[in-house]
Structures are given as C-alpha cells and as structure tokens.
Amino acid sequence: MAKTMAQLPYHYGVKVRVFPSTGQKRLIKRNSDASRFIYNEMNGMNNDLFWLKKVKTPITLVLKRIADLTERLKKASTAISNIHGWLNFIGYRCI
Template structure:
C-alpha cells in the first residue's frame, strides 16, 4: 500500500530554475498576452455594464447594450473568442481562458468580501510573463 503526500509526516519540495528556449519563450509570451487580454476584456465589459446601469432613462440602445453585455458575461470564454478570433489559436494553452476568467471572478469576490483589495483594475504589460 503506497502512502499519499498527505499521509507522510514531512512534505518535501524542490525549487528548480528553468531556462526556456526561444520557441518556449514565444509561447509563454503569447499565452501571457492572451490571458491579460481576456482579463482586461472582462474588466472592460463589467465597467461598461456598470456605467450603462447608471443611466436612468429607458433608452432602447442602452437597454440592448446591457442585455448584450449580460449575455457575453454569462459565457465569457465563447463570447470573447467569437469576437476575437485570434484567441482560438492552437498555440494557446487549453486552460488559459478558464484561468483568466477564474482569476477575474476571484478578484471580484475578494473585493466583495474584504473591500481592502480594491476594484479589479486593468492589467498592464510587464517584463515578467505569467499565466
């Protein structure tokens, strides 16, 4: 019978420094940019939705835009990918979209619970790439 890590008295970890090749660096940058783009798209849609809900007059254009944004935010992965076709590139990681959406929703949940983290802001391009 083999033991799992949870049953062992000590847990060991290993830190490894990785030196990616040029092709791997390109893939990491491409995935990082796509992840940041999806996060920022969701942030932009939520900000626009908030601003449109401030309009008190029942203008037909505003109401249709609110409904469109609500539909896109229900299924953001397909909603953003349908508009921006480059997100369907096979070089992109399969879980990248899901992780970006999950990170954005976690940022909103953290803001709602704690109120010290602040409203989610747009992510800027940085020298370090992560996704």
C-alpha cells in the same frame, strides 16, 4: 478524508529553474498576453455594465447593450476568443 497542507506535519517545496527555448518563450508570452487580454475584456464589460446601469432614463439602445453585455459575461471566455481570431492562432511550435 484527505488532510490539507496545514494539517500535515511537514511542508515540502521544490524550487525549479527552467530554461525555455526561443519557441517556448514565444508560446509562454503569447499565452500570458492572451490571458491578460481576456481579463481586460471581461473587466471592461463589467465596467461598461456598471456605468450603463447608472443611466437615469434607460433608452432602448442602453437596455439592449445591458442585455448584450449580461449575456456575454454569462458565457465562458471562449466566446471572446471566437470574436478575436488571433486568440485561436496556434502558430508556434514548442520544440
């Protein structure tokens, strides 16, 4: 059985400084922006779902929205990138 880091007698770490090119900086920024966007979208869906479930007299529109949000949250985050095409854009070359 493999040991965990806490069970090993010594812990080693490596500190590395990188100097990305301009294209790589753009790619890193685009990836971090996309992940932040997806997180915020899913957080917004959870927030909407929370408040919709608090409605005292649910009407068909509210029930339909609750079902839609529940289904969207069950799917992977790739479903969000299918809706928002800019998340699939590969416009930067990493050279």
